[in-house]
Amino acid sequence: MPSRTVEHASTDDRGGASPESLRGSARLAPGGPEAGRSARKRRAIMEAATTLFLRDGYRYTSMDQVAAEAAVSKQTVYKQFADKEQLFRDIVLGVTDNAEAIITDMTSVLRTKGVASHAELQAVLTDLARRYIDGVLQPRVLALRRLIIAEAERFPDLARAYFEKAPARALEVIASALQGYIERGLLAADDPGLAATQFAYLALAIPQDRAQFFPDERPSPAERDRLASEAVRIFLAAYAPRRAADGGR
């Protein structure tokens, strides 16, 4: 029974890193057909390694296996990555590059919409909470998160780099937006950083924790919407100025 699960744990049906999550490094390659081929091979190697690291653990994955899974020669692997550790580092740091793009997309709703009332703030935060839940529940985001947590004792510096560039960076962007709402009198919070963290975990913690234990389970759209709106309800009960919260009801 265990082997069945392992054999099925491929990128496709287990939601390992998709090409999108690895494009950060590919962008660095200059133009030309030779460079394009090299970038494609690099992506294939990183994808294969991510699949194997997640399935077998970093320790039990060899560069030979990575080459076979990526359908390239071992020489090609070593031309791109000095060793297995470098390969792992490039995967994690490539993901953190991409996290910034995801964060920018999620938090764009915070900046572009004009927000002048409690009801508008509620709508904007609910939209953010929904995007945030959808973002962290993407199979490749969950898979990479699990890989980094699994290897956190072996690579504490990479766990820290990921944490600071992905979840902590998202919190910074949200805190900065909340600061804007505080200045316009729409929120009352002494510590925007803590408020942002509470907001994030109110929205994310329930589905993210379940997804760790039940990798194939996702909330339905209706459940996702309820998680988002309940998170915002609680957040605003705590952080809206008293009069605004009453007016919004």
Added chain:
Amino acid sequence: MPSRTVEHASTDDRGGASPESLRGSARLAPGGPEAGRSARKRRAIMEAATTLFLRDGYRYTSMDQVAAEAAVSKQTVYKQFADKEQLFRDIVLGVTDNAEAIITDMTSVLRTKGVASHAELQAVLTDLARRYIDGVLQPRVLALRRLIIAEAERFPDLARAYFEKAPARALEVIASALQGYIERGLLAADDPGLAATQFAYLALAIPQDRAQFFPDERPSPAERDRLASEAVRIFLAAYAPRRAADGGR
């Protein structure tokens, strides 16, 4: 560098399962010196296996290694556990037995204290939040949680059993206590289960998530107290009846 980390990942300095967490099964052994020896060996095997599963993964741990780590013969291992899968199952299910004891201790504050005012409820919930944070941040609880999450795709039924008997069971007990406060007019919540979940994650999610990425990091007592009191502040802002919350300020 990787091997150094691995070599140091022993039960003692990495916070693997301690004997306390494995006592559930030992209790089943009847008295007598022979039975006592057998129970001790059983505990030693479960402890050794937990250490190895966490360090190397379930897949790459052999019964031979378990026997060597536990300093018993391979025959002794097989006398106690039919195979590696049975050993893993007994570890996880032994932990869930113990979770009930931890939950009972944590939530005892909810039942024993007479709570008649908003200020008293606030004190009780803050006490609960502190105990809850301390409970989930115990090294052996975190270590077992990581093991179960790491093997969730291989053993989905065990991940479910753990989730239902440990975190979900804690939420049930809290929801039941909240129901009591709702009936006495100290809280206003339509869905005590959701309120309990929000309470739990408000208190736990921040330190628990950090502990996943930074296994050796714990909040200081002052940070822990702030997390607890902020969680209760937000929870009561959302769930205290309006008048009670005003009176409590």
